Amino acid sequence: MSEDLPELPDRLSVNPNSKYYNEAIFEREVGIRLNGQEKTNVEEYCISEGWIKVAAGKSVDRRGNPLTLTLKGKVEAFYKERK
Template sequence: MTDTLPDRLSLDPRSPFHDAALLQRGVGIRFNGTERTNVEEYCISEGWIRVVVGRSLDRRGNPMTMKLKGQVEPYLQDAAAAPPAAD
């Protein structure tokens, strides 16, 4: 697999931007220089993330989300934790 991340990625399996194989590897998000763990969806080119707001649910049972704008820096968690390859 490649280490390039898509411009937009979502945790929701019903979304066209969902990629289960990539999410299985682990994707971390740095938003405005701060590590975020509650990100549901992100878009690098538009500069926003969607985060869960408390325990509230919408009428379909999905968590309520809020869109925040700023600098989005996604990275692969397995690539950050993996030691360098020995030659």
């Protein structure tokens, strides 16, 4: 890639209220693979601990945040190619 992209962190969240949120990262689309299968509904991931959190349907907690399920396995984060 010819662009100078920031390195993807070990842990990242899409929730702006999380301490793991990084707006600069989201200027480009980020892809996540769990055990080789690309996931599109990831709310948060941690590569070193080997888990992702995915939204559990349309359910939300009392603060309006999506309820999540934690899935474990080999996590890979990458920037998606621009079309």
